[in-house]
Amino acid sequence: MRDGPNISFVAALIGNPANANMLLALIPGPALTATELANEVGLTLSTVSGHLARLGEAGLVQVSRQGRHRYYRLADPDVVALLEALLPVAERAGHRRTRTGPRDPQMRKARSCYDHMAGDLAVRMLDGFLATGIVSPDGEVTDAGRKELGTRGIDIDRLAQEKRPLCRFCLDWSERRNHLAGSLGAAIFGHFERQGWASRRAGSRIVHFSADGEAEIERWYSRG
């Protein structure tokens, strides 16, 4: 008995694999309907409906009604931060969700991973960031990196305001090495898409790069 918020209540909700998968599916940002989430986790609509009601009551997701649809999204940045804090701990716990690496060469090269990029290209980018000192090995953005990324249109100071961690490493499924996650990873991916360098089709995690887009990106991390 002691004071403080009841963290086990929240943790128990995420402890249900169905809930965990739904929450992870919501990290990228776009709100999803109950049926979409049911498909995502492979359960009946009635089951996920009950779960979503409890997640809403607990303040983990928010609902917005539009016609006969109900769109669910993560309630706020604290929830994103919580989910991202779970990842590295779960990573070390071992128990990965079963699945071997992707065979599709396009998937191996570049794909989305929640709201950031994964695959060979993403791993190379983090390598480059580490080599040029934009990011330090312990996961901090250096002053030089702050300046360098600023000239490219990534405002680190603004990103650091967000409550979720700025810079996180995320073990790459196919490469078995780290790529960049956190709000910085998300911002870079978003920037690439807005510039038209990267694009993805609905329903697929494959990320396509335009020819000059790929060349442009390489400049981000290939110079001293």
Next chain:
Amino acid sequence: MRDGPNISFVAALIGNPANANMLLALIPGPALTATELANEVGLTLSTVSGHLARLGEAGLVQVSRQGRHRYYRLADPDVVALLEALLPVAERAGHRRTRTGPRDPQMRKARSCYDHMAGDLAVRMLDGFLATGIVSPDGEVTDAGRKELGTRGIDIDRLAQEKRPLCRFCLDWSERRNHLAGSLGAAIFGHFERQGWASRRAGSRIVHFSADGEAEIERWYSRG
């Protein structure tokens, strides 16, 4: 079905109230024995022993054997960060663990809250930090604050290296207003204790201040 670590496995462990309380009890740092933890959560030794085994297997806690005792501690800073990320979300979820505010005036004035300080004095300190711009309302340490705290022996750059959040707000049990948590909150509390300004007796959460200690602390946040 998607790749990524199995977060629900870890979350389910914390979802057990007994486990959650044990983990929270370990945040302050000192390792505890299985019997101490059993007393903390009010369960039999056999029950917590089973739980601790699973927490250990999942990499949430570490054990060190010394004679016939087994000392349990949190495995690494990622776990601390995870627990601290849970707090604000659980806070908003409402469901607080039952207990009304403390009546003891000494408890209301200053007490420990995990590894940082709570109570009237702690709330006033955060108010002061916000008023003098040492900390911004959205939970960032300002450049001025970095310098100011540096002159007082708190190395923000070093603290920022830690994986757990530097600066977090934590709702005060008795005051119903925020006080300072995160690695900064912990560092400041540790500093006060090392300077001999604050002290606490074993088994009690009350924090005693020496007369000149209290005066000294006030200087931390009462000037422009």
Next chain:
DNA sequence: GCTATGGTTTGGCAATCATCGAACTATGCG
């Protein structure tokens, strides 16, 4: 109005799991 679709609620079954006491192992002390 009728019908199709999206979503919630209810009832019940099955499986899980937290808990305990009791038996057991290991360490320390004399």
Next chain:
DNA sequence: CGCATAGTTCGATGATTGCCAAACCATAGC
């Protein structure tokens, strides 16, 4: 060696809860 303390393992039990199907409510389109 004998005894006490710290901790683990095991089996049984009771409660929780995840899940589904079926019935029900709500919206959209005709």
